[in-house]
Amino acid sequence: xxxxxxxxxxxxxxxSTLLCAVAALVGTFALLRREALLGDALAHAALPGICLxxxxxxxxxxxxxxxxxxxxxxxxxxxxxxxxxxxxxxEDAALGISLSVFYGSGIVLLTKIQGLGFGTQAGLKSxxxxxxxxxLPSDVKFLVALALVVAVLLGLFFKELKLAIFDxxxxxxxxxxxxMLDVLLTMLLAGVIVAGLRIAGxxxxxxxxxxxxxxxxxxxxxxxxxxxLAALLGGVSGALGxxxxxxxxxxxxxxxxxxxxxxxxxxxVLCSPRRGVLARWLRERHTRLRIEExxxxxxxxxxxxxxxxxxxxVGFVDLLGMRGLTPGQLRRxxxxxxxxxxxxxxxxxxxxTDRGIRAAQRVVIRHRLWETFLSxxxxxxxxxxxxxxxxxxxxxxDALLRDLQEQLGYPTTDPHGRRIPKETDx
Amino acid sequence: xxxxxxxxxTAAIEVHDLTVSYGAKPVLWDVDVLIPAGQIVAIVGPNxxxxxxxxxxxxxxxxxxxxxxxxxxxPFEQRRAWVAYVPQRESVxxxxxxxxxxxxxMGLYGQIGWFRRPSREHRQRALQCLEQLGIAHLAQRQISxxxxxxxxxxxxxxxLAQNPKLYLLDEPFAGxxxxxxxxxxxxxxxLRDQGRTVVVVHHDLQTVADRFDYVVLLNLRLxxxxxxxxxxxxxxxxxxxxxxxTALAYxxxxxxRRDVARESQR
Ligand SMILES: Nc1ncnc2c1ncn2[C@@H]1O[C@H](COP(=O)(O)OP(=O)(O)OP(=O)(O)O)[C@@H](O)[C@H]1O
Ligand SMILES: [Mg+2]
Numbered sequence: 001x002x003x004x005x006x007x008x009x010x011x012x013x014x015x016s017t018l019l020c021a022v023a024a025l026v027g028t029f030a031l032l033r034r035e036a037l038l039g040d041a042l043a044h045a046a047l048p049g050i051c052l053x054x055x056x057x058x059x060x061x062x063x064x065x066x067x068x069x070x071x072x073x074x075x076x077x078x079x080x081x082x083x084x085x086x087x088x089x090x091e092d093a094a095l096g097i098s099l100s101v102f103y104g105s106g107i108v109l110l111t112k113i114q115g116l117g118f119g120t121q122a123g124l125k126s127x128x129x130x131x132x133x134x135x136l137p138s139d140v141k142f143l144v145a146l147a148l149v150v151a152v153l154l155g156l157f158f159k160e161l162k163l164a165i166f167d168x169x170x171x172x173x174x175x176x177x178x179x180m181l182d183v184l185l186t187m188l189l190a191g192v193i194v195a196g197l198r199i200a201g202x203x204x205x206x207x208x209x210x211x212x213x214x215x216x217x218x219x220x221x222x223x224x225x226x227x228x229l230a231a232l233l234g235g236v237s238g239a240l241g242x243x244x245x246x247x248x249x250x251x252x253x254x255x256x257x258x259x260x261x262x263x264x265x266x267x268x269v270l271c272s273p274r275r276g277v278l279a280r281w282l283r284e285r286h287t288r289l290r291i292e293e294x295x296x297x298x299x300x301x302x303x304x305x306x307x308x309x310x311x312x313x314v315g316f317v318d319l320l321g322m323r324g325l326t327p328g329q330l331r332r333x334x335x336x337x338x339x340x341x342x343x344x345x346x347x348x349x350x351x352x353t354d355r356g357i358r359a360a361q362r363v364v365i366r367h368r369l370w371e372t373f374l375s376x377x378x379x380x381x382x383x384x385x386x387x388x389x390x391x392x393x394x395x396x397x398d399a400l401l402r403d404l405q406e407q408l409g410y411p412t413t414d415p416h417g418r419r420i421p422k423e424t425d426x
Numbered sequence: 427x428x429x430x431x432x433x434x435x436t437a438a439i440e441v442h443d444l445t446v447s448y449g450a451k452p453v454l455w456d457v458d459v460l461i462p463a464g465q466i467v468a469i470v471g472p473n474x475x476x477x478x479x480x481x482x483x484x485x486x487x488x489x490x491x492x493x494x495x496x497x498x499x500x501p502f503e504q505r506r507a508w509v510a511y512v513p514q515r516e517s518v519x520x521x522x523x524x525x526x527x528x529x530x531x532m533g534l535y536g537q538i539g540w541f542r543r544p545s546r547e548h549r550q551r552a553l554q555c556l557e558q559l560g561i562a563h564l565a566q567r568q569i570s571x572x573x574x575x576x577x578x579x580x581x582x583x584x585x586l587a588q589n590p591k592l593y594l595l596d597e598p599f600a601g602x603x604x605x606x607x608x609x610x611x612x613x614x615x616x617l618r619d620q621g622r623t624v625v626v627v628h629h630d631l632q633t634v635a636d637r638f639d640y641v642v643l644l645n646l647r648l649x650x651x652x653x654x655x656x657x658x659x660x661x662x663x664x665x666x667x668x669x670x671x672t673a674l675a676y677x678x679x680x681x682x683r684r685d686v687a688r689e690s691q692r
Contacts, residue, residue, distance in 0.1 A: 032519075032522060156541055159543070160540065162524070162532075165522070166522045166532070167532070169513050170511065170584075173485040173506065173511045174506060175506045221524070222524065222525070223522075223523045226523050
């Protein structure tokens with residue numbers, strides 16, 4: 001395998017990693033400004049600039065083409081801002097207009113170049129669609145410099161950028177040059193995208209500014225960490241994508257990077273601890289199971305209380321009747337409680353263990369205290385109490401329980417005249 | 427319009443001949459008003475009366491068509507550090523990745539200065555401000571996970587952190603419960619007693635008479651301004667709210683209660 005780790009590959013790896021990392025950094029700010037698609041417009045608006053530069057200079061000199069691309073990209077950004085300012089249109093429509101007008105005129109110029117017999121336009125096209133495999137050491141050096149500039153600027157103005165994006169009006173009243181900070185961010189975004197076009201192409205550059213930041217946002221609620229994570233995820237997808245395309249020749253670098261990035265995004269959406277789909281599902285499931293268990297414990301307690309014997313065996317039929325469970329549901333809940341040592345299974349029913357009795361008491365205490373609270377403090381009629389207590393019994397923690405007891409003067413019976421057990425009762 | 431009390435004190439805000447328009451139609455017309463320093467001032471008026479616009483004009487967020495505004499006898503640009511502006515809560519993106527403490531710290535950025543990181547003292551100060559509003563325990567909470575009233579309090583804490591001479595608060599009590607409103611008013615009174623000026627865009631006409639020293643009634647034009655006892659009259663309210671009967675009914679009720687209270691004091 002090590003045959004693949006040659007100089008060219010190292011070059012491509014380093015370049016892709018750097019490019020995707022900086023793209024993610026500047027993209028995070030665009031995402032937070034709710035302008036994730038600004039990068040898309042900038043990338044497309046580079047085309048007319050490339051064509052114009054070629055027509056004026058007459059050859060494919062790199063600095064000229066880059067300068068042309070940057071110039072029209074920034075002009076498009078300015079047009080976008082102008083449309084927003086001068087018309088009632090919103091971001092999406094304004095971006096759509098800037099993007100299509102600039103890209104459309106780029107296509108016209110491209111056709112014209114072809115028609116005038118300027119020679120081949122192939123070189124220009126690759127400028128738009130990228131070819132990472134041909135990355136030169138000079139490209140990598142340029143990317144290192146770009147990454148440094150971006151990182152230093154974002155680091156220096158971190159606090160001010162945060163303020164200007166979060167609350168531009170407040171920032172303005174404090175005398176911060178909000179407009180200039182906005183221009184700075186747009187220039188950085190345009191710079192990174194234009195620099196990356198020739199290497200990675202339009203689609204990848206757009207993806208690289210949106211996907212890693214969106215993935216990073218899933219993992220953290222702190223701007224600094226979101227930025228670092230975005231750079232990390234961007235770098236990883238750049239490196240993995242470049243490597244994958246190097247080992248399998250049918251895979252182009254740009255698409256490979258997008259695929260890796262998308263997989264990281266999917267992973268983040270599914271698995272991140274707080275916002276993730278999986279975590280949310282698990283949390284909900286955990287709550288649902290607890291509620292089912294609490295209910296069964298309380299049902300058993302009520303039957304035992306009536307019989308005056310907490311060690312009594314309660315038949316399945318009695319339990320099924322209490323809240324319309326199916327036998328399957330009852331069996332599953334009972335199983336979980338048995339495995340936690342709170343219930344014992346007997347031939348003709350279920351019996352609470354000592355620990356089970358205490359656990360059931362906890363639920364009953366909460367239920368009856370809450371009913372007492374509602375009827376005493378809120379004067380709810382007694383037929384309204386149960387349903388509310390049915391939910392509250394699961395969420396009252398120890399501190400709230402103590403507060404309730406204190407405020408109600410340690411009541412011993414609930415509004416229905418039933419005894420409120422004490423935690424130590426057996 | 428009475429100027430008895432204002433003549434004695436200095437003006438915190440002096441608005442002269444102010445006209446503001448967003449498009450063709452002016453939303454503030456020839457507004458002339460003096461807001462005295464060291465008082466709690468209510469700006470009242472119906473929806474769309476131009477109350478928020480007046481605050482924005484004061485802090486330079488909208489440019490007036492004609493007229494000028496002075497803050498403590500100078501243009502706002504020279505008084506930025508003296509003024510804390512709290513916009514309506516809806517004006518920012520609460521999904522932004524930051525926590526309550528961080529937002530309060532933004533009030534200290536002016537003090538911290540460019541390129542520098544907040545120090546431990548700054549964090550401490552921000553935490554104190556949250557504590558004053560009773561939400562220190564929410565310092566690390568992501569701001570979208572705060573309730574509307576808590577978000578409002580975070581904004582107020584940020585204003586406290588700025589330690590200004592003049593507070594401009596745009597509907598700070600929208601979506602705030604009665605207990606919190608009391609807490610906030612207690613803080614506002616403390617600020618006033620320290621000699622600061624608090625200007626509040628306020629919608630609850632029932633509390634104006636009890637809680638404010640000075641009132642500005644606004645509806646496109648200035649209707650009246652003055653100490654509450656003089657300017658907050660049924661007639662001025664009628665002129666401010668026009669045909670809006672519900673608002674009037676509320677106000678009439680308060681005025682009545684105030685009169686009854688006065689009678690019984692005698
Ligand atoms: N950005 C804007 N562009 C155009 N018109 C605006 C803008 N902001 C406010 N307006 C208009 O200016 C008028 C005054 O608005 P303003 O927000 O100052 O009212 P307000 O007194 O604060 O009302 P509210 O009680 O609803 O907050 C309204 O008619 C409103 O439609
Ligand atoms: Mg308003």
